């Protein structure tokens with residue numbers, strides 16, 4: 001993160017939990033509520049591109065919902081451009097113009113707007129939230145962005161349900177880019193596209209970011225896509241509602257230190273990121289499905305966080321090949337990686353830009 005850039009978004013100890021006593025949680029032992037986010041803090045600077053990765057249910061999408069006002073946090077503070085915001089304030093025109101969300105739900109939301117043609121969805125938006133950073137605006141500008149994302153003029157006269165999944169993603173990206181907002185929270189924005197289209201759109205988003213100073217929080221389950229998009233920037237890794245490592249995305253695969261991140265990176269070639277003989281989150285999900293639960297993103301998040309409730313200090317304790325006695329007694333803080341040997345006596349992995357690198361694990365930090 002550049003030192004001279006001002007903070008754009010600040011998240012301070014965001015907490016979110018779901019569930020009621022005797023409901024879904026009764027299946028797992030009767031806890032009252034399951035944490036989906038357990039004290040997430042994060043700062044994003046103006047124009048910064050940051051990535052967020054982790055498995056389904058790790059809390060990435062819940063965090064995106066809370067930042068963009070789709071859901072309200074139970075506790076914690078959100079500052080956008082130095083102003084404390086709530087989900088109600090996120091509805092103000094200034095924030096709606098400057099903080100845009102691109103996600104699967106947005107694509108589905110477009111499909112649920114059967115009465116509006118695409119040209120209405122584009123031109124109405126640019127009329128309501130005209131860019132304020134220069135002369136480019138109006139319908140001509142909207143047409144230009146529409147073409148840049150790979151949509152054709154004939155798409156303008158169609159209705160959202162007449163578009164393919166990939167075309168809807170292009171439309172959602174066009175609607176975000178044409179406003180030239182301060183921040184785009186993009187949650188799996190190109191998942192329905194083939195590799196060539198995906199690369200072209202990611203490059204376009206990056207180009208807009210550079211040209212118009214747009215910051216991104218780029219969320220994907222696929223660390224390789226995050227690394228491609230974020231480049232030299234930071235990437236946070238989430239597990240069970242917490243950010244457990246922040247590292248330069250360039251070093252994500254080779255230089256990560258947290259035991260979970262290392263397993264997650266290995267999982268790009270292995271069927272499961274967890275050691276044999278341990279309780280696999282996917283297995284628990286299957287058990288839940290067997291009990292006729294619907295696998296919505298919110299419920300998946302509940303499942304992963306349930307693991308954390310077994311060991312509230314370190315949520316990865318159950319599966320951690322490096323755990324020690326202390327991990328049961330204290331919660332590891334997310335701190336800059338240490339230069340001293342690890343508790344195992346091994347040298348820590350020290351990337352060049354060590355100041356970016358933070359880990360929530362006793363082995364790799366001075367705590």
Ligand code: SF4
Nearest residue numbers: 314320322323327361
């Ligand atoms: S704090 Fe302990 S249990 Fe948690 S990741 Fe580190 S070694 Fe493993």
